[in-house]
Amino acid sequence: MLNTVFIIILGSIMLVAAFLAVYIKNLVSSVIAAGIISLLASLIYLLLAAPDVAMTEAAIGSGLTTVVFLLALKNIKQKEEDTDD
Amino acid sequence: MVSPIYILILSLAIGFLLSVIDKTNRKFSLTAFYGVLTFNVLVIADWFYRFLFLGVPTLTINTAGFRAPVSINLQLGVQESFVLLFTNLIGLFAAIFLYKKFKESNISSLTLYLILIMGVNGLVMTRDLFNMYVFLEILSISTYSLTSFGKTGKSLSAGFKYMLAGVTASTFFLLGVVFIYYFSGNLNIDFIQASQFTNYGSIALFLLSIAIFIELKPFPANGWALDVYEAVDSGIVSVIAVVNSAAILFLFYKIMPILPERFLNVFGIAGVITFLFSNMLALKQKKAKRLLGYSSIGQVGLLVASLVFTANAPQHLIYLIVGGFFINHLISKAGLFWLSGIVKHENISDWNVLRGNRSLLILFGIFLFALAGIPPFAGFWAKWELVKLLVHSKMLFALSAILLGSLFEIIFLFRWFTLTVKSDIAATIPRWDASKIFSTSFLGVIAIFFAAMIMKVYYGFSLIHILPVLAVLVIDIIDFLPSKVKGLLSLLAVLAYGYYIYPFESNIQLFFGIIFIVGSAVNIISTLNRTGKSEGFYGFLLMMIFSFGNLIIATNYLEFFLTWEFMTISSFLLILRGKQAQKASLMYMIFSTAGAYLMMVGFAFAPQLMGNSPLVISLANVQLPLISIILLSIGFMIKSGSLGVHIWLPEAHAEAEADVSSFISAILLKAGVFGLLLVGISYVKFAPSFDIFYWVGWIGVLTAIVGAFLASFQEDAKRLLAYSSMSQVGYIVAAIAMVSHLGWVSALYLAFNHMMFKSALFIAVAGIYYRTHTRNMYEMGGLIKKMPLSYITVLISIIAVSGVPPLSGFGAKWLIYTAFISNGWYLQAGVLFFASAVSFLYLYRIIHSIFLGQLKYEHQDIKEAPVWFIIPQYIFLGGIMAISAFPNLIIKPLNKIAMHYFGSSIRIDGYSIFSELGHWDGHVVMLVTMGAFIVPLLILLLLVGKTQKVKQFNIVYAAERPESPQTTHVAHNMYAHYRKALGGWGKPRIWNFWHSASEWTHSLADYFRHIYTGNGQTYVLHIILYVVVIYIVMGV
Amino acid sequence: MDIIIRILYAVISILVATVWGLTLTGIVRKIYARVHGRFGPPVWQPFLDIIQTHSRRVAISHGYMFFLGPVFRFAGGLGTYLFIPVILGSTVFGNFSMGGDVLLVMYFIFFGQLGMALGAGEGGHPYSPMGIARGLSQMSAFEVPFSLAIISVAIQYHSLNITTIVQAQQGSILNWTLFTNPLAVIAAMISLLGMNGHAPFSIVMAPQEIPIGPPIEMNGSFLGILQTNRGLFAAAKLILFMNLFFGGAAHPNILVALLIMMIKTFFIYMFSVFVGASFPRFRPEQSFRFFLKWPTAIGILAILYIAYL
Amino acid sequence: MIKQVLSLVAIVLLAALIFAPMLINTPLHTSLTPLANYYATQGADDLGAPNLVTAIVVTYRGLDTLGEVTVLFIATAGIGFLMGKKKKLITPKRPASELLQNGASFLLPIIILFGVYIFMHGHLTPGGGFQGGVVIASGILFMMLINQDWSHNVFLFLESFSGFFYVTIGALGIVLAGGFLDNRILPLGTFGTIFSAGAIPLIYSLIGLKVGTELVGILHAMRGEE
Amino acid sequence: MNLVMTLGFLLVIIGLWAMLTQKNLIKIIIGFSIIDTGVHLIIVSIGYIKGRTAPILDASVSVADAANKIVDPIPSALVLTAIVIGLAVTALMLTFVIKLYQKNKSLSIDDYQELKW
Incomplete structure (x- = not known):
């Protein structure tokens, strides 16, 4: 019974985070929101008795995907500065 | 007698090591690269010979030392080796075609190409659904990255659109695989029966099959594919058009047994519609590669349709029809794309530079005629048998759509051919380089060999x-x-x-x-x-x-x-x-x-x-x-x-x-x-x-x-x-x-x-x-x-x-x-x-x-x-x-x-x-x-005797002597009064009728091709809508 | 042996027909004059013309085809006449009707027309090809009602042989085609107007409009041959119409049969003359359109009437 | 505007017609599927690996994992190919902040050690090659952030050879044991100890190394400039 | 009612909505990664059996009665691969976006329509 309560809480936070990720104007914060979704997803995997998946999702989903997104944004901002000056 | 698993092993091993080998000298990495491709071809050719002529039973290779459902198994039979032989062959010759570019370009392009061919081999051989998903991903990702090979300007946006669509299709595929596992309990196709999917279970099958069908670029949802055909380097595009579609087509063939009957019929009709409409849209195309894109999408649609319609035909007929269309599509598409690589001019009216090189012009003719289904090439026999089959199974709608589609095909192909042979040369004649001509002419040899083989073996x-x-x-x-x-x-x-x-x-x-x-x-x-x-x-x-x-x-x-x-x-x-x-x-x-x-x-x-x-x-x-x-x-x-x-x-x-x-x-x-x-x-x-x-x-x-x-x-x-x-x-x-x-x-x-x-x-x-x-x-x-x-x-x-x-x-x-x-x-x-x-x-x-x-x-x-x-x-x-x-x-x-x-x-x-x-x-x-x-001749000869010879203008004409022959020669518009008498009947009605008919088709084609707005997002929307529409039509 | 006799008979019947044809044209010229209130030339005027043209010393020629033009023309006239049996049953006037049936005769009419066209064409005078063009178009137009009439007659008598058609019309005057198949006869008579080239459809040989044309180019004996042909050809056509539609000339005594033939042909000719004298001339397209309208309708009705009633 | 409406219609239809029936008709299983049952019962003594997921990932469905490693490999190759040659940066990068430099030098060995631990014990505890590789990659990321220079070639060699060895071990499987990627080329050893379950630990650590170096490659490529 | 699967499908729908309506390329890729997470949630939720533990045979789960103590391991094995593939694809898409941005300086999908009809 405890599990379902946890899942419902985590699920609703994730849905809110998803809406935020889609509708926030600032790209960096929407990337962060996407990272949060993955993080909470790894928690849910724990509840679903799938530890391997939880670790992978935590490491890759929230960790690396967010890093890759930020790198991409840095690259794009980088290009803007080069061309401006 | 090398087990086909070594194809995967060798390609991977060399693929991983290629960047290291390249550090020493590009020559070694190139030899390794071409070595692997030839190795693949030789192994498959040997197996194909064994299956076809020595009657060796279908080979099943178990991985990880366990039997099928527990672990993944690969299968190589006559069909697989037939498809693989030609995909590897085209892979090898496309690589030869791109030799000059491979020599200069970044080493990772060679690795990508090698892994792509490995992905194709894997996809065709594997019997496990999730394994297919993995190989499909390998195939797609290497193709996405290779789209910008040769640095053509517009290929980046084309590649991105291709990715968007490919990614959506893969998501559906994954969902399909997983839900099939949920309903049937295992992932290996040989152990999944259609019966296990009760009424709602078939949605899982629908997801799987629609994902593959989208990868095969069905009519309204294939805008992304056309941009790829137009923008990407012609060597790579020939691989996409031929090798990728062949692999995905075989994938569709593999899952056909588990799909219910009504799915197949709807897919067959969708294939026919794709063939008809893409050929119609090709009528309005001026750019050579985009026209080839439309035509190859049409051919793939035809192949899907023939796969479905010949489902319960005798075995040798299936081989002839599907095999014939496959070879036909393969030869003509690869050949024409390579020619577009050689000619380097964008629109079809500049292709008359081909007249500079006689053998290329002949090859161009062979490819066009093969595509148009002119005898003795394979397409002709396949179309003949298919028409006979459709007539016997009373599928008259499909029959008329296919024939109308092939008529459109004839129109734009022969317009292209006559333009090339007849219009006067305006564009610059490019340098002909050896490796490109070598691989294109090899295709010509295959076309002729197959024509002779079919005529000898099938029809004697x-x-x-x-x-x-x-x-x-x-x-x-x-x-x-x-x-x-x-x-x-x-x-x-x-x-x-x-x-x-x-x-x-x-x-x-x-x-x-x-x-x-x-x-x-x-x-x-x-x-x-x-x-x-x-x-x-x-x-x-x-x-x-x-x-x-x-x-x-x-x-x-x-x-x-x-x-x-x-x-x-x-x-x-x-x-x-x-x-x-x-x-x-x-x-x-x-x-x-x-x-x-x-x-x-x-x-x-x-x-x-x-x-x-x-x-x-x-x-x-x-x-x-x-x-x-x-x-x-x-x-x-x-x-x-x-x-x-x-x-x-x-x-x-x-x-x-x-x-x-x-x-x-x-x-x-x-x-x-x-x-x-x-x-x-x-x-x-x-x-x-x-x-x-x-x-x-x-x-x-x-x-x-x-x-x-x-x-x-x-x-x-x-x-x-x-x-x-x-x-x-x-x-x-x-x-x-x-x-x-x-x-x-x-x-x-x-x-x-x-x-x-x-x-x-x-x-x-x-x-x-x-x-x-x-x-x-x-x-x-x-x-x-x-x-x-x-x-x-x-x-x-x-x-x-x-x-x-x-x-x-x-x-x-x-x-x-x-x-x-x-x-x-x-x-x-x-x-x-x-x-x-x-x-x-x-x-x-x-x-x-x-x-x-x-x-x-x-x-x-x-x-x-x-x-x-x-x-x-x-x-x-x-x-x-x-x-x-x-x-x-x-x-x-x-x-x-x-x-x-x-x-x-x-x-x-x-x-x-x-x-x-x-x-x-x-x-x-x-x-x-x-x-x-x-009697009168004699009378006249006697009476007239000597007649006075009169020169041309020695005649009295309205009291003065005419001097210019033009005015006095009654020839121009001689029966004007009769034409006036006929009045309304004289109008060229039939000519106008046919003219307006062709005008109408062209404007219809123009109207339809505007659905491809060029926006990647719209293409994804098209895909989702297509999935939903097919779902409703199928009444799953 | 009988070939020489056969040729002899043919010569006799040609002479008779030509003489009768020329006198007929002379009479017609007389009638025209009378209708127009003048005396007109004597009836034997055509004979004088022929003698006068043949006596010319030197004729001009534009080349061998120009030379062959009148030959073709006259051969056409001769051929048409020789294949029509004038008097039923008589060998002398039976001519060579064993050679072919009505179709042969109809196509022989074209023979003359085509030959003349080639000759006039060679003449180099621009007006002659114009006249020929009009003549051919008009011919193709009046051919339609005529052929429809011929077909309906063929259906009616189940045969295209002229002799059998004439045989079928013997007995009383009532079983002439005129009475048994009136529609066909009307269509045929209208097309006869076109054939004879009299007033309403005389645009082809209208001397007033094209002042020079063939008559002047072809002088000397060329013209003579043409004039003899005009007589013979007219006679041949009239005899054909007589055989097909008016019971032909059949009588045990040759002279009486010839007399019947002369009377009948005279009246057939008078029909086109009366119509010709009282009508103005059509323009070319009017005449073509005219033939393709009512006469063709009558022809079709004739066929439907015979075939299905 | 029309596109918005159409997308709404498409998604609503998709959800209602395809996703909803799927959702309603797939209640939770109450027992294992026959295949899963086989893995549960025979899995341990077949391969001697306590962590069944690892057993499936490495051996039973070894080809998937090989394919997956190839996917990562060609992703790296593709990104490298797309990004093209690096531009030499003219203005020198400003040095990392004090906190980052000290923290990194302290944390780095621990992270690397933790990563190695994960893929060494892949067959015993949850986690394995992928997770270990990613942890190592984040460690290396730390070094990149404080832009310590590190030799890229070492990683290139590491990546190629780990992949190559992985494939050779797989090939050995055919020669020595039942089939490609079979782990019984080494003795299964006692159940639950570190050197047990045949070649699984070896394969998984190679995969870990491979994934780690590839992710480093991706990050390096995407940073864009030297 | 399988809660997690509902969550998964909802995420997929939100991700799809983002992909179809957002004009910014990065937002589209974010939409894609949300779909990806959603799909992975669905896959794992399929393997879950109520009241059972992780598929690791250690002290608490003996080899004998493992069959009715553990959760279905196969979906987790599949998800492992799927997550990594998701990362690879996202990384590649981002590279495409970077290069596209380099070429004509705009992140909106509507500016890349030169190939049409």
Whole structure:
């Protein structure tokens, strides 16, 4: 019974985070929101008795995907500065 | 005996190490790269040989040491090795094609290419669903990255759109796989049964199958694919078009067993719609690669459809149809994309630079013809069998959509071909480099090898059927000889061929044999006048003549149709040689192919023929159903230029080269007549309920009258003769349609007669054109003084055409009118009278405006037509005079032929012929006319004595002497008053009809292609909508 | 042996027909004059013309085809006449009707027309081809009702042989084609107007409009041959119409049969003359359109009437 | 505007017609599927690996993992290919902040050690090659952030050879044991100890190394400049 | 009612909505990664059996009665691969976006429509 309560809480936070990720104007914060979704997803995997998946999702989903997104944004901002000056 | 798993292992091992090897020297990495690709090809080829010829059972390779459902297993059978052999082969040759680029580009492009080929091998071999997903991902990701190979500008956005669509499809695939696991409990296809999926379970199957179907680029949801085809480097795009689609197609084939029946039918219909619409949209394309994109999407759609429709056909048929289309698509697409790589010009009108390199032009021809389904290439056989299959399984919607689609295909392919061969070169001629030409020509070799293999293994065709193509090859080899030598050689070849097929079984064959073989032999003499080399001319000419011969001795429908297609393609190529023949030959090809398709369906409906006696005999006791009679008759009438479908005839005759047009009008039209006769032969015993031939008769009669009127209003001599052929063939068609003894005697008599005087007329006009270099009659005049021999030929021929008594023409007229009246076709007889009366108009026009009237200044010093034109003319004249003097020479044998089918309705004793209505004695008529001619001649010779020779302008004309011949030569718009009298009837209604039909299709194509807005997001939306629509249609 | 006799008979019947044809044209010229209120030339004027043209010393010629033009023309006339049996049953006037039936005769009419066209064309005078063009178009137009009439007659008598048709019309005057198949006869008579080239359809040989044309170019004996042909050809056509539609000339006594033939042909000719004298001339397209409208309709009705009633 | 409406319609239809019925008709399983049952019962003594997921990932469905490693490999190759040659940066990067530098030098060995621990014990505890590789990659990321120079070639060699060895071990499986990627080329050893379950630990650590170096490659490529 | 699967499908729908309506390329890729997470949630939720533990045979789960103590291991094995593939694809898409941005300086999907019809 405890599990379902946890899942419902985590699920609703994730849905809110998803809406935020889609509708926030600032790209960096929407990337962060996407990272949060993955993080909470790894928690849910724990509840679903799938530890391997939880670790992978935590490491890759929230960790690396967010890093890759930020790198991409840095690259794009980088290009803007080069061309401006 | 290497296990195929080593293909995956070696590719991966080398792939991982490639960047390291490259650190030392690019040469080593290149050798490793090409080594692996060749290794793959060799292993698969060895296995394919083992499966096909040694009957080795299908090989199953278990990984991880456990049996199937527990671990993943790979499978290699005949089908897998067939597909893999060709995908690896194309992979290897595309790599060779890109050798120059691979040498300079970043090493990771080689790795990507290698892993892509490995992905393809894996995808085809694996039996596990999730494993397919992984290999599909490998395939897609390496293709996404390779799209920007060769740094073409627009490829990045194309690649991104491709990714967006690919990613959506993979998500659906993953969902499908997982839910199938949920319902069936395991992931290996061999262990999943369709029964495990109850009503809602089939949604899982739907997700899986729709994902694959989207990867195969179905019609409305394939905008992304077109951008990729257009923007990406041509070497890579050929891999995408051929190798990727082959792998995904095989994936679709693998999961077909577990899909429910209604899924397959909807996918089949969606495939057909894709084929139809993408070919239609291709009509409006100007850019070569985008056009090829549309065409390859269409071909993939056709392949999916044929996979579905042949699901429960016998095994060897599936191999032929699906295998044939697959090889066809593979060769033509890879070849054409590589050619676009070689030519480097974007839109199709610049492809005429190909004329700079003869072998490339031939390859271009081979690929286009293979794609268009012209024999002997694989596509032709596959289409024939598919049509037969669809007809037997009553899938008429799919059949008509496929045929309409292939007609569109013919239109844009041959427009492209004629543009390349005919338009004048504007763009720069690129440098031809070796590696590209090597791999493209290799494809040409495969195409020819497969054509020969199918003909030998599947249909056991002997040498005689392949003779037309052999002739082209032989002449191509000896093409360096001067054209006169080649002309003589081909004349001997035709006579030898005639002698070879001489012992015919029925005398109808003998009669048409004389028309085709002897007629062509005499006509060839006129071609000896050519100077220089005239490359390729005699090859196609021999091809046409041999296919005429084969037509007569064909024993079954396929043989007849094969020869028919050879004849169409060779006559198309001959017409194409004319100076402005681009539009004319295109129109000819479109009409002939439409006719050919109708015939194909007609033959498919016809019952199977027993034994192998020639068609002429075996059709006598075959009950052709009504539908096949209608289709066949329309097909043959298109070929003989009947009313409504005649607009190609004047164009083809006028624009073809001088000596070619006599072949076309005198002999080619008779092929249509021979076909109609075949239908007639079956019609005799088994007349269908609805008397269709009555209406064919009316069409023939109307063709005659309209042909005569149109001929009278022409300014161009050859166009006038073309319309006159149309009108004469109208007579023959009407006579055959009567299906009575006298009808057929008159039809055959007129056919023979027409061949003779029409060839004589055309060769005479060819001679005049050779001298005066113009075809417009008002620019000639008064040539009687300069070219008396041609004048005599034309005089005698027009007397023969008009039917004025002493000559053979009257025999034809007498026979045909007696036949019509005795058969009860009274009104038709009246119209025919009117037609033959009107024929005087154009006959007088041609002889007056060319020979009589005022001689122009520039023609003061022209000489008589060259001897090569005179000889055949006078041979034909000899024939006409012989038949006029002794009509029994031909009436007796014809009577015997017709008696074979009907009771005889004429009595011949001595020289006079008695029908139930009237009588005619050719001999007496000839004598009396000679007498009536000599008497006044003598009177005049005696009385007139010395006449004062009067020079050209020594005439009194409105009280002053005319000085310029142009004004006083009555030739331009000679029957203006008649045209005014006809008023509304004179408008070119049929021409306008066909013109607006093509206009309408093009605007429809333009309307539909605007759904591809170019926005990646819209394409994803299209995909989602497509999934939903197919879901609703399937009613899962 | 009988060939020489046969030729002899043919010469006799040609002479008779030509003489009668020329006198007929002379009479017609007389009637025209009378209708126009003048005396007109004597009836034997055509004979004088022929003698006068043949006596010319030198004729001009534009080349061998120009020379052959009149020959073709006259051969056409001769041929048409020789294949029509004038008097039923008589050998002398049976001519060579065993050679062919009505179709042969109809196509022989074209023979003359075509030959003349070639000759005039060679003449180099622009007006002659124009005249020929009009002549051919008009011929193709009036051919339609004529052929429809011929077809309906063929249906009616189940034969195209002229002799059998004439035989079928013997007995009383009532079983002439005129009464048994009136529609066909009307259509044929209208097309006869076109054939004879009298007033309403005389645009082809209208001397006033094209002042020079063939008559002037072809002078001397060429013109003579043409004029003899005009007589013979007219006679041949009239005899054909007589045989087909007006019971032909059949009487045991040759002279009486010839008399019947002369009377009948005279009246047939008078029909076209009366119509010609009282009608103005049509323009070319009017005449073509005229023939393709009502006469063709009558012809079709004739066929439908005979075939299906 | 029309596109918005159409997308709404598409998604609503998709959800209602395809996702909803799927959702309603797939209640939770109450027992293992036959295949899963086989893995549960025979899995341990077949391969001797306590962590069944690892057993499935490495051996039973070894080809998947090989494919997955290839996917990462070609992703790296593709990104490298797309990004093209690196531009030499003219302005020198400003040095990392004090906190980051000290923290990194302290944390780095621990992270690397933790990563190695994960893929060494892949067959015993949850986690394995992928997770270990990613942890190592984040460690290396730390070094990149404080832009310590490190030799890229070492990683290139490491990446290629780990992949190559992985494939050779797989090939050995055919020669020595039952089939490609079979782990019984080494003795299964005692259940639950570190050197047990045949070649699984070896394969998984190779995969870990491979994934780690590839992710480093991706990050390096995407940073764009040297 | 399988809660996690509902959550998964909802995430997929939100991700799809983002992909279809957002004009910014990065937002589209974020939408894609949300879909990816959603799909992975669905896959794992399929394997879950109520009241059972992780598929690791250690002290608490003996080899004998493992069959009715553990959760279905296969979906977790599949998800492992799927997550990594998701990362690879996202990284590649981002590279495409970077290069596209380099070429014509705009992140909106509507500016890349030169290839059409």
